[in-house]
Amino acid sequence: MKAGFLILAALLALTSSSSAFDPSPLQDFCVAINDSKSGVFVNGMFCKDPTRATPNDFFFSVKEGNTSNPLGSKVTPVAVTEIPGLNTLGISLARIDFARKGLNPPHSHPRGTEILIVLEGTLYVGFVTSNPENRLITKVLNKGDVFVFPIGLIHFQLNVGYGNAAAIAGLSSQNPGVTTIANAVFGSDPSISSQVLTKAFQVDKNVVDYLQKQFWWDNN
Incomplete structure (x- = not known):
């Protein structure tokens, strides 16, 4: 009886965790299009005929962001809106550029965990755990360092170096939200x-x- 209960609990845990993320695709790809008349609706997007997919459906060129704003930072997302071929694949990324003392202010991603790698500069980063602890976990990162922000938690990045900084963030959802x-x-x-x-x-x-x-x- 006890063993059966433990097995049931494990199955429920797996079911609840798997439903919290993007569903796995059942085909090679499902390139998103805006035309509802010529596509099939899958995971929030209409998909084009896979035989009509082109290289540009899987391509996007990321440019350095304009940081001349009050925050001194610019986030350039690379999600399903930018690369239609990301639809149903459950991943995306973003480039974050920082002017000197620039800040990516406290925010959260309701649908994705974030993993960040510093391309250049020095960043002070951190996240806050959930109630009741509300514990702040921080780290100073330099070029090549990697840090993870768990899904849904409030986090931030601040440029504490002497020049510009840049980072790439990978996210575990095609549309993690912010x-x-x-x-x-x-x-x-x-x-x-x-x-x-x-x-x-x-x-x-x-x-x-x-x-x-x-x-x-x-x-x-």
């Missing part, structure tokens, strides 16, 4: 009630009003 914390909380449309935010952050309403009036820059 929620930038400050933008979501203080820049939502319509705005979150100040009554909610003053109690949540335990600050005066004038502080909340000020933050909600700011322009929250999106570096994506």
